Amino acid sequence: MLKKFCLLLFLPLVISACTPRRAIVHHPLVKETHPPRIAQQPEFIIVDAGHGGKDSGTLSTRYDYEEKHLTLSTAHMISRYLNYLGYETEMTRYDDIYIPLSKRAEIANSHKADLFVSIHYNSSPSESADGVEVFYYNEEESLERALESKSLGTKVLSRLIRHTGANSRGVKTANFAVIRETKMPAVLVEAGFLTNAEERKKLQDPHYRRFIAWGIACGIDEYCCQNRSSP
Ligand SMILES: [Zn+2]
Structure with missing residues (x-):
């Protein structure tokens, strides 16, 4: 009962587009349907909240934000949504603590995780820069x-x-430690610019971050669905 209540509390007002253990479901926002998936061993996904503790990431006292708090909030949401969709998850940190980059990759590798996703928010000297970009390591x-x-x-x-309507900056390669040192498919998401006034206002709103989290969870779900159905 408590579990059910918690789920209702944390889920957004949207229903899964591609989810196991249920019949075809409809997404009220995008009106799409997917066939039900065959139940099997769920993928194990590491959700990495960027920065933490003494490492604030990008921050501003004037605009009252620290990247480390926003990434942790978003990572918690992603983890809950993935659990809701039937996946097992672990986070590299659950609180405001400092974890070295190599340790984050080590956590994923020692767990033999299936996927790794790292969450960050961006900054730029140019206040007009906005949008979302996703990085992978091209080894x-x-x-x-x-x-x-x-x-x-x-x-x-x-x-x-x-799910957010944000500007797409594309999928790019980068030599970041967490995506370089992990041994499973891994991405680092920069989910918006805190230095852009309009985007910052959205990113500081937990409701908007839910849509970011839901979009990331759905993208992971789509990737796993495709891998399961391919021979
Ligand atoms: Zn960052």
């Missing part, structure tokens, strides 16, 4: 992981844009 030693990461990133970005 030559493991081309397959790079291609899978790119595929995951493409789906996450697409769903994020669909």
